[in-house]
Amino acid sequence: MATQSPFSWAAQALPDLAAQMAKQFSTSFHPPEWVIDETVNRLVLFLNHVLMSEPEAMARLARQKNQRIALVWDRLELQLTPTPAGLLERGRFDGFDLRLTVTEESVTTLVSALARGDKPKVRIEGDVQLAAEVNWLIDHVRWDAEEDLARLIGDAAAHTLAQAARQAASALRSFVAKRPGTELRTGGAA
The missing domain is CATH 1.20.5 (Single alpha-helices involved in coiled-coils or other helix-helix interfaces)
Structure with a gap:
């Protein structure tokens, strides 16, 4: 006679509970502005560190100098401008030459897709050539x-x-x- 574990409910309820808690946390938690600002600064430094190890990537970015790239997800927007040296600098501008908006709203679904090695779904607006260069960077540059x-x-x-x-x-x-x-x-x- 098979008996049911007293914890069998946990296998079904915990994933749903975790997803609900993550959603509630992501909608109610707003880090201070300075935390976001410093995190973005560190992200740009990291991206430039990775780019410096790939001369071809730097050459491609240098050809796109002074273009305005906006990366958007949920309430966050990162504005970047390629420099003549082929690196990225943080920008603060109105308008854009290329805007990439991640359309997935759920943090857990986005993290799951990235963990599987999938690219997130993105809405692209703006310069097609610049979008092709950014896509090349995503496909070919690795840390x-x-x-x-x-x-x-x-x-x-x-x-x-x-x-x-x-x-x-x-x-x-x-x-x-x-x-x-x-x-x-x-x-x-x-």
Whole structure:
């Protein structure tokens, strides 16, 4: 005779509860303006660090100098301008040459898509050539975390940590892909 676990309700209720809590938190929590400002500054520094390791990416961005790029998601907007050196600087401007708006509103769905390695759905407005260059950057420029880590702790230790991180990311992608109902949210077979 099979008995039902007293915790079987948790397997069904906890994912829904977590999604509801994440949605409520994201709509009610507003970090202070200075936190957002400093986070954006660090993000631009990180993007430039990654770009500096790719001369082709810098050359492509240099050709788009002084263009106004607005990246928008939910209530956040990041305004960037390519520099003549092929890097990005934070801008503050009205209007845009290219506006990329992430259309997914749910934080959990967006994070799940990114964990699977999918690109988020984006609405594109503006200059087609600039959009093609940004798409090329997204498709071809990657952060080599292992190389940066090797500068700090050495090649062997960095390789070991990077390999463990790749295995963890693979396990996370596999877990997210196997979640019930994932096919419906990603536009798979109905």
